[in-house]
Amino acid sequence: NNATLKYPAPTRLAAELRYLTHTADSRPAQERLDAFDDLLNRMTPVFAGNSTAVAGALVGRANALAALDRWDEAYTAFQDALAITQKFPYHWSTWWGRTLIAPLARAAGHAGHCGRQIDRLEGSLQIPTLGNKYNTMDAAIAIETVRCLDALGREDAAPYLKALRIAGQNGVLTESQRTSLAEISAAASA
Numbered sequence: 001n002n003a004t005l006k007y008p009a010p011t012r013l014a015a016e017l018r019y020l021t022h023t024a025d026s027r028p029a030q031e032r033l034d035a036f037d038d039l040l041n042r043m044t045p046v047f048a049g050n051s052t053a054v055a056g057a058l059v060g061r062a063n064a065l066a067a068l069d070r071w072d073e074a075y076t077a078f079q080d081a082l083a084i085t086q087k088f089p090y091h092w093s094t095w096w097g098r099t100l101i102a103p104l105a106r107a108a109g110h111a112g113h114c115g116r117q118i119d120r121l122e123g124s125l126q127i128p129t130l131g132n133k134y135n136t137m138d139a140a141i142a143i144e145t146v147r148c149l150d151a152l153g154r155e156d157a158a159p160y161l162k163a164l165r166i167a168g169q170n171g172v173l174t175e176s177q178r179t180s181l182a183e184i185s186a187a188a189s190a
Contacts, residue, residue: 009046013039014053021060029067036061052088055081055096062107071110078104098124102140105148114148121145125160136174139167143180150187161188 016039024032040057047054062077078100085096101124108117124141142164146157164181167173173181 010053013043013046017043017053017056017060021056024060024063029064033061033064033068036064051084052096055084058084059100059103062103066103066107066110069110071107075104075107075111075113078107098137098141102137102144105141105144109144109147109151112151114151118145118148118152121148125163136172136177139164139173139177142167143177143184146184150184157188161185 020032020035020039024036027035036057040054040061043051043054043057058077058081062074062081065071065074065077082097082100082104085100088096101120105114105117105121108114121141121144125138125145142160146160146164149155149157149160161181161184164173164177164184168178168181
């Protein structure tokens with residue numbers, strides 16, 4: 001096929017990653033995991049493991065593992081993606097780091113590793129400004145911070161819960177985040 005030969009391997013693999021990422025939620029979790037594992041195997045010799053494409057494929061793999069309740073493996077895959085992205089120029093590494101904090105913490109919580117992530121979680125949000133500059137990414141991080149604080153038996157989640165409630169009142173939270181906040185609030189008042 002001439003079309004296949006016309007484009008170099010990195011371009012084809014990146015296009016496949018975009019398609020797979022776009023369609024991932026419509027696939028069963030095991031099929032998704034198998035597809036991301038296959039893609040990662042083909043990417044490794046092309047990208048030498050150090051690119052946004054590999055990081056993206058690792059995130060897809062981690063999400064599939066999480067859907068299969070394989071939390072330790074998901075946690076490791078998120079950590080691997082984060083390790084790759086920390087080598088990028090500042091603006092890219094910062095964006096990737098912020099994007100990966102909540103899912104990494106969620107996996108850490110399910111895998112029993114909140115103690116390893118709590119400093120990163122607490123350091124990623126500035127409570128006094130959350131009410132004014134809240135966005136859905138901050139909300140996701142705050143939710144996972146509350147969950148990890150609870151898992152660690154700490155009682156200092158009140159500022160995060162207050163900021164989340166304000167974000168909810170301001171219409172910032174997604175439906176999933178509103179559900180998570182309701183669950184967290186119910187557990188806190190129980």
